[in-house]
Amino acid sequence: MIVTPLQPKHVSEVHQLMELGEPFIRARTLSDYWLYAKLFSSTCPIAISEDNTIMGAVIAFRSQDEPADIYVQDVMTHLLHRRSGIARALLHSVRSQADKWDCERLYLTSEPDNHAAHACWTALGFVNVPGDHEVNGISVISDFKGPGRSRAVYELLLT
Ligand SMILES: CC(C)(COP(=O)(O)OP(=O)(O)OC[C@H]1O[C@@H](n2cnc3c(N)ncnc32)[C@H](O)[C@@H]1OP(=O)(O)O)[C@@H](O)C(=O)NCCC(=O)NCCS
Structure with a gap:
């Protein structure tokens, strides 16, 4: 590859x-x-x-x-x-x-029902940023991408 x-x-x-x-x-x-x-x-x-x-x-x-x-x-x-x-x-x-x-941070979002994505981000060291509610144990920030567009947010700190 x-x-x-x-x-x-x-x-x-x-x-x-x-x-x-x-x-x-x-x-x-x-x-x-x-x-x-x-x-x-x-x-x-x-x-x-x-x-x-x-x-x-x-x-x-x-x-x-x-x-x-x-x-x-x-x-x-x-x-x-x-x-x-x-x-x-x-x-x-x-x-x-x-x-x-x-740079100090990589970050991304995914939808809380995207289990493969959650598994991948956490395997690679990203942390699920605490939000205001949880879906299936995943923390979600309401309206992160605008009204009605809630997302699980993940970050990898590089410092
Ligand atoms: C999520 C996605 C990008 C992962 O890509 P990938 O190339 O298969 O991931 P990798 O092989 O690099 O996996 C790295 C690690 O993540 C974890 N992981 C990845 N996919 C996983 C899955 N489906 N279930 C459990 N763990 C998983 C594993 O720990 C894996 O390491 P391992 O295989 O040595 O155990 C892929 O499933 C995908 O393209 N999904 C559709 C698009 C999408 O949802 N993208 C994310 C939103 S932007």
């Missing part, structure tokens, strides 16, 4: 991969992936197999408002390649970039 920054030539295949992520991932538009490839490639790694197919992708951004923060928007591994360390490798790549920038 090769982990490499997203490039414009990968946009169509990454879009197709993300379309397989329902219900937890909603694919963005081709223009969005082009933008991620052009402006944010160092925090948007993809995992490529030996036969040159894209097995997984992470879309993440360094905050302009809080430069110590990197927000991870999407983590996706193709169904055929799950539990083989792809998300681990991709998030390791983001973390390496965060270290180069002296």
Whole structure:
């Protein structure tokens, strides 16, 4: 497996991969992936197999408002390649970039019924940020992403 920054030539295949992520991932538009490839490639790694197919992708951004923060928007591994360390490798790549920038925190959100995501984040050292209520033992912050858009929030402190 090769982990490499997203490039414009990968946009169509990454879009197709993300379309397989329902219900937890909603694919963005081709223009969005082009933008991620052009402006944010160092925090948007993809995992490529030996036969040159894209097995997984992470879309993440360094905050302009809080430069110590990197927000991870999407983590996706193709169904055929799950539990083989792809998300681990991709998030390791983001973390390496965060270290180069002296960032202090990676954070992300997921929906509280996304058990695979919860297991993955906690296995990788992310902590479920205390919220205002719990769903199935997972702490959730109400309206985190706007009215009615409650999320479980996870963070990995890098200091
Ligand atoms: C969540 C997701 C990204 C994990 O990707 P992955 O490449 O399979 O994860 P990894 O193989 O790197 O797993 C790393 C560790 O996380 C944990 N883990 C990952 N998936 C798990 C699962 N389904 N059940 C239990 N533990 C899991 C394990 O501890 C694993 O290490 P191990 O296999 O050595 O035990 C993947 O299931 C996925 O793409 N889901 C659909 C999209 C999605 O929901 N994304 C998250 C919201 S943005």
